[in-house]
Amino acid sequence: MQLGMIGLGKMGANMAERLLNGGHKVTGFDPNAQARSGLEGKGGAAADSLPALVKALPTPRVLWMMVPSGKITDDTVDALMPLLDEGDTVIDGGNSNYKDSLRRAASCAGKGLNYVDCGTSGGVWGLAEGYSMMIGGDEKVVDALTPIFATLAPGKDKGWGRVGPVGSGHFTKMVHNGIEYGLMQAYAEGFSILQHKQEFALDLARVGEIWRYGSVVRSWLLDLTTDALNKNPTLEGIAPYVVDSGEGRWTVDEAIQLGVSAPVITLSLMERFRSRDADSFADKLLASMRNQFGGHAIKKE
């Protein structure tokens, strides 16, 4: 198939390359000239504007957006809409909030455009191993895109699928990331307990290596964790500072809106907030309270 890739950053460039390797034609657009020539070097074509990109594609057009969620995605959809024709398809492969995808899909539907939200997992490993894709959209529209998904995925029939109507793809990806937070925190706590048990002087990378085969906790995240520990056994030089990128918050918001208890996912998110607050007001207040009622000494800063 032929496809227009909008956004040739880390993710978009890799996906375009995987598509090219799979025999598809890819024309890419990115405001950055270097990103465009990168794609040309891999055998793709490049357009230096959205109108040029749209013009370069045969109808019905297929456009895959791989741009930062939020305003840039909104701007891209807004810019595309007047350029496209009925029957064209816009795929958002980024990390959009599913409510935004529902809203954008409704706008596009008003102009006869198809909208597909594709939650994409796999990170920097996707180029080599394939991407896991959770897809929301009309059945016919998604079916027509099968060759693309089959190429991007880890296998023709593996790691991708339509999960429901528009919005459900990004919803499922959001929950995927919520789970990811919980899994990561569980490993982090476990290794931390091992690390604190100094009398056993445990080799954490060795433990991780053992767990990778045959154990109940084996997983891809464990593979990566073990790799990190092998490279840097004491995690020297790494700040205890953990960023969150939005989907965890959305998952908790959604749990609260649905009235579903999700303590582990929620705590995992809050532990990240905590990691970034080296001067916790709450803790200072607790220390003050203890001093107030019990005369307990306060540690000075």
Add this chain to the structure above:
Amino acid sequence: MQLGMIGLGKMGANMAERLLNGGHKVTGFDPNAQARSGLEGKGGAAADSLPALVKALPTPRVLWMMVPSGKITDDTVDALMPLLDEGDTVIDGGNSNYKDSLRRAASCAGKGLNYVDCGTSGGVWGLAEGYSMMIGGDEKVVDALTPIFATLAPGKDKGWGRVGPVGSGHFTKMVHNGIEYGLMQAYAEGFSILQHKQEFALDLARVGEIWRYGSVVRSWLLDLTTDALNKNPTLEGIAPYVVDSGEGRWTVDEAIQLGVSAPVITLSLMERFRSRDADSFADKLLASMRNQFGGHAIKKE
């Protein structure tokens, strides 16, 4: 009544003073000479050894231990046992683990001695306001001590009582402290949210003051918290470092042994652990994992 007070530290000295003010006779023992003369200055008598203390008391003797829990309490009970006579009563007013109290009571019972475990709350405020006392022991034994408890308590019939057999006093006090952890954490989180909402520039002490009257969250801890915020509105100079002194851990241990879910008490304890770990291994590992799968930048130390 007449009573021997063992341990004249912050708590013991205050309790002795409140008893003296209430018309009781108190003979105190403490290895520290200054502590002993302090009691004499308040109108009490002092003994410079446990045998001397025991000798100074009329039979049946009443001895109140107000010493650090653990080894020192054990040593004190061991030293007392051979000195006492059948019918004498030993009260542990400290923060002992209830399992230790059960064990010590059994030892004492073997020698015909009465044992009473009295969980004592009130901190440095107890001298003026009275102590809340949760008492475990035989009904008759506790009844005979009524004049003492009635004086130490905030009121003759207020803030004290027998809650059950030996062990139940310290058990109840342990849970009291578990609740205390949860209450403190709830206030700390709430004030922290207020403090982070910079656009409203809230005066936290003023908010605390408002809440102290008529609100659902009014409490003695809130009074203290407001006082702390009045004195030091930005908590300047206070390290975000919160000590725990044991009862919180015991409460969680007990909850787990009983199979009772107690998430809030448990999390309050763990937040204190967290406050003392400025260089969290778990967080470093999380940052490493994110780098591994997503190529996300790691903050360097």
Add this chain to the structure above:
Amino acid sequence: MQLGMIGLGKMGANMAERLLNGGHKVTGFDPNAQARSGLEGKGGAAADSLPALVKALPTPRVLWMMVPSGKITDDTVDALMPLLDEGDTVIDGGNSNYKDSLRRAASCAGKGLNYVDCGTSGGVWGLAEGYSMMIGGDEKVVDALTPIFATLAPGKDKGWGRVGPVGSGHFTKMVHNGIEYGLMQAYAEGFSILQHKQEFALDLARVGEIWRYGSVVRSWLLDLTTDALNKNPTLEGIAPYVVDSGEGRWTVDEAIQLGVSAPVITLSLMERFRSRDADSFADKLLASMRNQFGGHAIKKE
């Protein structure tokens, strides 16, 4: 002063009565005729429509809304705006989301109307004991309402105050309720641990009674809890089903938006969700997983 009270339900009727007792003139409106005649019976006046209410008040008018948050509050503000004149003041004493209050205040400001958001705590006890009020609004506007707040509050200078600009009153009340969730959960867990320790056969009401005086955990919520346990020691007939009314959710949303860790408040909310899910899908899935990897038996429904 003279004031129009909109909404004569449980809260509005009590507040009107407290104002009347304090020497103010109150004209009330409620769609329910019985509620209106109730106010007349207490010495107030009643209007049978919003226009009639507005007409009955001297300018500049003061209108206190005590209606359910959300749509009804919006409808009331919308209905009032065309009826009022520049310089009139609308107070929202209900449990509105502070973001809604900001929005409504902006609408009112566009028409020269003053808007005050007053977070009100005290529940059914407010009539007798006074209400705790956290007030947001322009300083001059709030100052002009002093006689009203001084009467509604537990004391002339106690339990009320302006905390900041419009929005900050409901924001502060929202966090108040978040803290309330945490406090309640801490007590509930503690009493649950006591209750599960069957070997001590603890009398929970008696324990609560002891803690009410002199202990670190004494509070108004403990007074109420003890009262509940006195009346119904085994909580017979009460379903383990805990409702939440919105402010807890908003507090957690806000914590997440601010990136503030608030594990105890959040868990308290989620425990309520859990209490209402007697057929947890998550737990069924956990039981299935255990069966899958370990062959562990599954309990059948």
Add this chain to the structure above:
Amino acid sequence: MQLGMIGLGKMGANMAERLLNGGHKVTGFDPNAQARSGLEGKGGAAADSLPALVKALPTPRVLWMMVPSGKITDDTVDALMPLLDEGDTVIDGGNSNYKDSLRRAASCAGKGLNYVDCGTSGGVWGLAEGYSMMIGGDEKVVDALTPIFATLAPGKDKGWGRVGPVGSGHFTKMVHNGIEYGLMQAYAEGFSILQHKQEFALDLARVGEIWRYGSVVRSWLLDLTTDALNKNPTLEGIAPYVVDSGEGRWTVDEAIQLGVSAPVITLSLMERFRSRDADSFADKLLASMRNQFGGHAIKKE
């Protein structure tokens, strides 16, 4: 090598079979005659008492215990000690608490016996896929057992290893299970959120299937979870009742003793407690409190 297997239950029988398939000689003991003849049917030998088993093995003997942790393990070690000779090795492959293993190892050392604690993961899948083994013990002793571990493991050099001195094997396995609790809970919460989003009518097994390839959350537990959902998409007939078998509790105990915050592992444990308490006292008390302060209706049982 030749080895005596004590305990021919689900785990022991499978391990014996895997060893036989790998060319080792296994003599087994189990009080159950059927279990013994089962082993004989697989090509092993059986002894009908511990003395007979010991007698049947060449020196230095190697005995692998695969019996329930706690009293039965203690009884087995006690029974073995007088039967064995210096230089013999006892391996505990079960789920013992590492503190018990330290104690038993010390007893054995006093008699010149080697003790090895081997935490074993893999469940019912171990026979086919191999067991993950975390081994504690003296380096020389463990080295001498290499052929056995290499056969039981998923691969000659995969999924097994000495992690440290005696005790460290079961310690590591304990933490492994703590992590397992956290991972399971993270998945359970995520699938529960998906399941509650009824407007998307998500096919959970399909989602699981997609995630199994290329996604960040892919793991063996996800494979099993997806399998469970494929077989029983609505989890019909399964009670929301989740058992815990001890290691989770030990992990939390250890975290608390080390002062390490482990909120996710701890909450995962407590959620299991919660799943088994259909009539929560804490929730009843919360409902009572709400009624007390706000007059909120109580749901009746």
